[in-house]
Amino acid sequence: MENISTHISEIIKMLSGYVTEYGLRLLGAIFVLIIGLWIIKILVKSSRRLMIKGDIDASLASFLKSMIDIVLKVLLIISVMGMMGIQMTSFIALLGAAGLAVGMALSGTLQNFAGGVMILIFKPFKVGDFINAQGYSGVVKEIRIFVTVLTTPDNKTIFIPNGPLSNGSLTNFSTQPRRRVDWSFGVSYGDDYDTAKKMLLDMIKEDKRILTDPEPFVGLGELADSSVNITVRAWVNAADYWDVFFDMNEKYYKNVDKFNLSMPFPQMDVHLDKD
16 A cells, blocks of 8 residues: 555656646746737837838838738747747758648649739739729739738728739729720711710810810711710820719710700611501
8 A cells, every 4th residue: 555655646746747847838838929929919010110111112011011920920939839848850840841741732822922922023003003803893902912902992802812913914093194084975866966076075175174185086986776876085184084984974964955966775667568
């Protein structure tokens, strides 16, 4: 009985030693992890402020912020694991092998990372530009490491992977200071074409937002099945594009009757032959 009691005491003493040693390590590691995450949060915010003060491009600032956040967190996790007694040499070797396997499995993710770098280097667009890409249109809100964030005109948030975005076709509506507005106004067959043309030219002259250089164009665009379509082209400042587009449509609709013109509509002539 005495031998058994002695063995139990030794086991309890040994377990107490392990709990004391590794328990303190675990508590210390948790404490360092919490404090480290708090410090990283402060550093990332500070770096963001410094980049804004340094007048760094908003797209690059967003990308660097995400990169700094990820790198610091990885370093923190490695430090915490070292505090817990994990052999970092073998761990780093294992991490390298795992990284290779994960890299092969996540080739699409790495492609998105490379796409983000290419976007920041060649700058086909920047934060604040209105673009159309991958079937979506919106204002560029943020360029992250793996995705670009768009805000659509109806206030939806779209996340587009950077890989396809950097390799695919893209339309940037914000790079040029001026844009051309195109309309196709229809009048009925039998209406006076010269009257319709004069009405459209007067509407253009009345709108001070429409530029005179290049000169606006009005011409007969198409003799369609049920209408005579008049093509109108005019240049405006990019910011005025949609306002001018909708205003001209409204003015045309309101002025048609004043000039004795009629709005065309689809129609079909049917001829009946009697035997």
